[in-house]
Amino acid sequence: xxxxxxxxxxxxxxxxxxxxxxxxxxxxxxxxxxxxxxxxxxxxxxxxxxxxxxxxxxxxxxxxxxxxxxxxxxxxxxxxxxxxxxxxxxxxxxxxxxxxxxxxxxxxxxxxxxxxxxxxxxxxxxxxxxxxxxxxxxxxxxxxxxxxxxxxxxxxxxxxxxxxxxxxxxxxxxxxxxxxxxxxxxxxxxxxxxxxxxxxxxxxxxxxxxxxxxxxxxxxxxxxxxxxxxxxxxxxxxxxxxxxxxxxxxxxxxxxxxxxxxxxxxxxxxxxxxxxxxxxxxxxxxxxxxxxxxxxxxxxxxxxxxxxxxxx
Ligand code: HEM
Numbered sequence: 109x110x111x112x113x114x115x116x117x118x119x120x121x122x123x124x125x126x127x128x129x130x131x132x133x134x135x136x137x138x139x140x141x142x143x144x145x146x147x148x149x150x151x152x153x154x155x156x157x158x159x160x161x162x163x164x165x166x167x168x169x170x171x172x173x174x175x176x177x178x179x180x181x182x183x184x185x186x187x188x189x190x191x192x193x194x195x196x197x198x199x200x201x202x203x204x205x206x207x208x209x210x211x212x213x214x215x216x217x218x219x220x221x222x223x224x225x226x227x228x229x230x231x232x233x234x235x236x237x238x239x240x241x242x243x244x245x246x247x248x249x250x251x252x253x254x255x256x257x258x259x260x261x262x263x264x265x266x267x268x269x270x271x272x273x274x275x276x277x278x279x280x281x282x283x284x285x286x287x288x289x290x291x292x293x294x295x296x297x298x299x300x301x302x303x304x305x306x307x308x309x310x311x312x313x314x315x316x317x318x319x320x321x322x323x324x325x326x327x328x329x330x331x332x333x334x335x336x337x338x339x340x341x342x343x344x345x346x347x348x349x350x351x352x353x354x355x356x357x358x359x360x361x362x363x364x365x366x367x368x369x370x371x372x373x374x375x376x377x378x379x380x381x382x383x384x385x386x387x388x389x390x391x392x393x394x395x396x397x398x399x400x401x402x403x404x405x406x407x408x409x410x411x412x413x414x415x416x417x418x419x420x
Pocket of ligand 1: 143144154155160260266
């Protein structure tokens with residue numbers, strides 16, 4: 109399936125990824141190997157962030173997933189804008205695959221699904237995501253030879269874990285099986301992610317770069333991982349402040365630990381002091397404490413004793 113980006117190029121670039129044989133002849137100085145080895149530690153760290161671990165376990169609130177989609181939208185908008193700018197730059201042109209890879213349009217569909225019409229006016233870029241976005245713009249405009257590091261970190265990652273993450277999100281957020289809300293994970297023009305990744309690696313290795321530039325690209329890829337982890341940490345912190353969500357049409361757990369603003373009693377009092385003072389929050393939170401449970405049991409036993417004595 110040759111695309112516009114893969115047509116008309118000279119060997120080895122003119123191969124479509126579907127024609128490519130598995131190539132085990134990798135050299136340690138190949139950029140694909142340098143990147144894989146040089147970002148191994150960052151990859152381990154990213155996999156072990158709380159946000160990613162929770163997501164894999166299906167512990168993700170809908171509001172947080174929406175905010176994650178927003179962060180991705182700003183990131184990919186910047187990345188794809190800079191890739192457009194550099195599509196003819198020799199250090200990036202062989203990695204330009206808008207049809208196969210670009211995610212901005214898919215993310216727009218996801219945001220429209222989650223936020224409805226007028227979604228652009230309902231979202232904003234967080235400070236942490238903005239730092240990542242600023243770096244991508246800086247690289248695209250002043251150090252375009254490093255842009256490939258940002259493309260590698262995101263697209264190779266998306267092609268590696270995308271299908272799993274899509275299923276986790278659909279299951280835990282009860283999203284429609286028809287794919288609304290998770291278009292980001294759907295690469296409609298890539299029939300075999302594994303083969304495409306091999307093809308992408310071959311393109312990375314065909315770039316004409318000196319050792320120093322390769323080293324800078326690996327450093328930049330580690331920076332890209334770091335930006336991603338900062339975004340995950342920010343989401344994790346926001347997630348801790350979000351109220352528990354209603355599951356299966358049941359009532360949200362009113363255990364005194366959630367956001368008190370979700371409590372109707374609190375809402376009614378908001379005009380006043382601002383302090384919750386909700387008796388249900390207080391009582392339920394206290395009843396969760398073992399010493400309080402013990403005291404309540406003791407009181408009940410004494411009351412039962414007094415009642416029995418009175419009846420006799
Ligand atoms: C949920 C946690 C994650 C898991 C379980 C995971 C798993 C994997 C696996 C199994 C591969 C190897 C695929 C292959 O060789 O074909 C891979 C590759 C990759 N992942 Fe992840 N990943 C995770 C998170 C991330 C994150 C957060 C990023 C970056 C933002 C990322 C970026 C990458 C990249 C760039 C590659 C390509 C490595 C290479 O072959 O050069 N991954 N991942």
